[in-house]
Amino acid sequence: MSNLMSNYYPLEVTFVKGRGCWLTDTSGIEYLDALSGIGVVNLGHSHPAITKSIVDQSKELLHTSNVYRIANQEKLATRLCNLANMDKAFFSNSGAEANEAAIKIARLYARSKNIHNPIVLTANKGFHGRTMATLSATGQSKVQEGFAPLMSEFVHVDFDDIDAINKYSKNKDVVAVMLEPVQGEAGVIIPQSDYLNRVQILCEQNEWLYILDEVQAGMGRTGRLFAHQHNKITPDILCLAKGLGNGVPIGACLAKGKAAEMLTPGTHGSTFGGNPLVTGVASSVLDVFENDLILDNVMKMSQYFESEFKSKIMSSSVVRELRIKGLMIGIGLDENIIDCSKLTQKALEDKLLINITGNSIRMLPPLIISKKEIDILIKKIIKLITI
Numbered sequence: 410m411s412n413l414m415s416n417y418y419p420l421e422v423t424f425v426k427g428r429g430c431w432l433t434d435t436s437g438i439e440y441l442d443a444l445s446g447i448g449v450v451n452l453g454h455s456h457p458a459i460t461k462s463i464v465d466q467s468k469e470l471l472h473t474s475n476v477y478r479i480a481n482q483e484k485l486a487t488r489l490c491n492l493a494n495m496d497k498a499f500f501s502n503s504g505a506e507a508n509e510a511a512i513k514i515a516r517l518y519a520r521s522k523n524i525h526n527p528i529v530l531t532a533n534k535g536f537h538g539r540t541m542a543t544l545s546a547t548g549q550s551k552v553q554e555g556f557a558p559l560m561s562e563f564v565h566v567d568f569d570d571i572d573a574i575n576k577y578s579k580n581k582d583v584v585a586v587m588l589e590p591v592q593g594e595a596g597v598i599i600p601q602s603d604y605l606n607r608v609q610i611l612c613e614q615n616e617w618l619y620i621l622d623e624v625q626a627g628m629g630r631t632g633r634l635f636a637h638q639h640n641k642i643t644p645d646i647l648c649l650a651k652g653l654g655n656g657v658p659i660g661a662c663l664a665k666g667k668a669a670e671m672l673t674p675g676t677h678g679s680t681f682g683g684n685p686l687v688t689g690v691a692s693s694v695l696d697v698f699e700n701d702l703i704l705d706n707v708m709k710m711s712q713y714f715e716s717e718f719k720s721k722i723m724s725s726s727v728v729r730e731l732r733i734k735g736l737m738i739g740i741g742l743d744e745n746i747i748d749c750s751k752l753t754q755k756a757l758e759d760k761l762l763i764n765i766t767g768n769s770i771r772m773l774p775p776l777i778i779s780k781k782e783i784d785i786l787i788k789k790i791i792k793l794i795t796i
């Protein structure tokens with residue numbers, strides 16, 4: 410029995426140590442981590458440069474509050490804005506809070522246009538967080554159940570269906586479109602290659618803010634630092650978290666143009682958001698991306714995984730499809746043949762950490778994964794889906 414609230418249902422395992430793609434439990438047994446703490450520890454566990462950054466910064470200063478200027482925060486804002494072609498940054502502690510900032514910006518944008526009942530178009534099956542605003546934006550009833558009344562401004566349309574968005578072109582109350590470039594919690598749903606570009610055109614034509622939630626797909630996960638860079642577009646607002654801190658809690662809401670001017674003194678804030686520790690660590694994360702050519706590894710390992718999967722697993726009658734973008738991996742299985750609800754536990758027994766979403770295996774392995782580790786992963790997946 411524990412004194413924790415019952416909102417989680419953890420697996421019966423406790424980890425005490427992590428190195429690279431591997432976690433060690435209380436009995437000293439090692440597990441291959443193909444989930445990275447749900448897409449967080451992208452540079453692997455205990456990356457020496459990140460550990461050093463945490464130690465060095467904690468010896469100097471952890472926290473002062475946003476009542477004072479924070480040098481690390483200003484540096485990180487400049488760096489992220491340069492990398493993402495954005496103008497301004499707000500730092501939060503989580504992905505949901507980064508999205509909350511985006512939603513508040515959309516509200517202020519509505520006010521600036523004299524729109525009093527704004528609509529934000531979001532996608533069915535999308536996931537944006539667990540706060541009241543972000544669960545309202547989320548397109549999954551299981552996340553919303555029991556929490557009505559929800560915020561009414563979110564109207565859900567089918568993902569990867571440009572006509573579904575285009576239908577709202579004459580609606581004067583729409584102020585923004587908020588999407589994940591690849592739907593993560595839905596099980597890695599990759600839209601057609603020009604979908605994000607076509608949404609961008611509609612947003613420009615209608616003066617809607619284009620909000621991309623890259624909390625899961627960003628920070629190198631898909632092989633570009635930001636997933637939308639595959640499409641050579643720039644949104645008005647870009648939300649990041651998870652891999653930005655490689656395990657320290659930090660989120661960012663980046664904005665450009667009009668969207669960047671909406672927050673004025675007193676309109677938003679956070680006690681912890683962007684403190685010297687987390688912003689220093691996030692800068693070190695960006696250093697590692699540059700110094701260790703992480704994005705190159707993502708593309709190479711993505712191709713290697715795909716070719717190994719196609720030659721060794723794809724022909725299995727259990728497998729329906731492989732959905733892969735960088736190291737964001739979804740494997741659709743045939744539920745009539747295999748009981749997907751048992752697979753997380755079965756994988757755990759084989760010392761493999763994965764996630765199951767509906768009838769899909771979802772994997773977000775550390776971006777530093779090697780060929781050797783992918784070989785182990787492929788073997789473990791074969792064992793997992795062999796009935």
Ligand SMILES: Cc1ncc(COP(=O)(O)O)c(C=O)c1O
Nearest residue numbers: 503504505536537538593624625
């Ligand atoms: C796309 C997306 N947005 C937002 C969130 C919420 O982030 P957090 O749990 O840090 O609040 C998640 C978390 O899984 C996510 O995948």
